[in-house]
Amino acid sequence: MIGKLKGTIDEIGEDHVTVDVHGVGYVAFCGARTLASIGGAGEAVILFIETVVREDMIRLYGFATSAEREWFRLLQTVQGVGSKVALAVVGTLSSGDLANAVALQDKAMVARAPGVGPKVAARIVAELKDRAPAFSGPGAEASFGLKRDIGGGTASAPVADAVSALTNLGYSRDQAANAIAAAVGEAGEGADGAKLIRLGLKALSRN
16 A cells, blocks of 8 residues: 655646656646645655555545645545545645634535535534544644534633624634634633633734
8 A cells, every 4th residue: 555655746637646756657636735736747746645445446645744634534434425525625625724614613614625515514514523633733632622612602701702803803703713712722711801802813913
């Protein structure tokens, strides 16, 4: 089984890249984000690979990061999601965007991926809500849990009020939730709404 390719880009197609590894060309199917980030023909490239073996084919899927590959695997555990849909999702949303969408139960964000309808998007965020923290990055589990509370309407009143205040100022729900999650991490869960808003705005100003 192939887990990673390190070589030179031979050609880039609409949905794949051919990587020359010591004279052998490997065709890896990639999402749009990966294809846009790896450079052009003749350039060095490293791809994290998921090898899919079926009765009638062997296919390689390539990703710019190991986190994207893990999301690709995880997405396919959702009912009705195969490799094509999973690749479309990770090709549209970054790992961070996916983690936020699941935490906030934001099916509309997932539905931005081509070929992903509202029902499939709803299944993805619902079925992965307790499983995504491991793919959100170091130290992200607490933040993920808080954002999940916000998305589920079970967050404390100061947290909910702070998120609402930031969205009223024109920030997206996702930006507001991220900022307040960071504020809670800095000030503690007992902080009042006013302090969370101040710290949330400070966090947003750094981005």
